[in-house]
Amino acid sequence: MADGVSGVDVSKPSIARVYDYLLGGKDNYAVDRAIGDRFINDMPGSVAIAYSNRQALVRAVRDIAVQTGIRQFIDMGSGLPTADNVHQVAQRHAHDSRVVYVDSDPIVLAHGRALLVENDRTTVIKADVREPEVIRHHPDTTALIDFDRPVAVILSAILHHLNDDEDPAAVVRYWRDQVPSKSCVFISHFRTGHNKETTEAERVLQATFGRGRWRSDEEIRDLFAGLEIQDPGVVPAASWRPDTVKDVPRIGSGADGTGSTGGADRE
Numbered sequence: 001m002a003d004g005v006s007g008v009d010v011s012k013p014s015i016a017r018v019y020d021y022l023l024g025g026k027d028n029y030a031v032d033r034a035i036g037d038r039f040i041n042d043m044p045g046s047v048a049i050a051y052s053n054r055q056a057l058v059r060a061v062r063d064i065a066v067q068t069g070i071r072q073f074i075d076m077g078s079g080l081p082t083a084d085n086v087h088q089v090a091q092r093h094a095h096d097s098r099v100v101y102v103d104s105d106p107i108v109l110a111h112g113r114a115l116l117v118e119n120d121r122t123t124v125i126k127a128d129v130r131e132p133e134v135i136r137h138h139p140d141t142t143a144l145i146d147f148d149r150p151v152a153v154i155l156s157a158i159l160h161h162l163n164d165d166e167d168p169a170a171v172v173r174y175w176r177d178q179v180p181s182k183s184c185v186f187i188s189h190f191r192t193g194h195n196k197e198t199t200e201a202e203r204v205l206q207a208t209f210g211r212g213r214w215r216s217d218e219e220i221r222d223l224f225a226g227l228e229i230q231d232p233g234v235v236p237a238a239s240w241r242p243d244t245v246k247d248v249p250r251i252g253s254g255a256d257g258t259g260s261t262g263g264a265d266r267e
């Protein structure tokens with residue numbers, strides 16, 4: 001069953017739309033809200049973790065734009081447009097920043113294009129992160145990204161949607177080898193607590209989507225493919241370079257439950 005947006009099946013939940021629901025968005029359907037409500041009701045902290053992840057991403061993009069001088073971003077598994085999108089954060093700090101959004105869900109393409117209609121430094125492509133070569137050589141990517149200059153590769157809340165047999169580290173290795181020195185990679189990832197909450201969360205996601213892995217800090221570190229991990233290393237998302245207490249929104253307990261974030265320079 002499809003709705004008015006091309007290719008969108010509203011009879012099955014989608015990761016992008018469930019996440020949108022957890023973040024308080026409107027681009028979701030009953031089938032997505034049913035799964036979202038299971039997380040909200042049975043796994044307290046889910047909403048806080050989603051916000052915490054998003055806020056860490058915003059801080060990362062800001063730091064990359066302000067501290068590294070990087071002006072090119074590829075945001076893999078970018079999700080539906082939300083309050084503060086990567087291009088808005090990057091261009092707020094460096095107006096000439098260019099951003100390629102990548103997502104496999106057709107709803108992201110539809111809503112992304114609507115948002116970006118007047119932004120010629122930003123594009124959105126429908127592609128699978130497991131096929132990095134398709135993304136790398138996509139004409140919209142090569143039109144915006146100069147691979148002779150540093151690139152920020154953003155892998156926020158996407159690699160945990162790749163099962164072990166899909167080799168998420170190979171995705172990072174591919175991009176590491178495509179970008180020049182002074183580039184960086186940002187990863188956030190579900191982080192297992194080896195407890196019944198994270199075990200149950202993994203079970204629900206696998207049962208619903210056939211994917212979803214809560215990995216240990218060690219496993220997440222390994223995803224960086226030998227890149228030098230920057231301070232503060234792999235830590236809960238809320239603890240990753242938090243702003244001053246005044247700036248940190250109050251998002252309740254559990255915010256540091258399963259988010260884990262790190263950044264790495266190419267060199």
Ligand code: SAM
Nearest residue numbers: 016019077078079103104105128129156157161
């Ligand atoms: N990156 C955003 C963030 O951190 O807020 C959104 C993360 S959302 C949890 C995961 C996104 O990854 C969804 O939009 C989903 O459609 C997308 N996704 C899942 N598997 C994918 C794949 N194999 N290739 C591309 N996108 C994928």
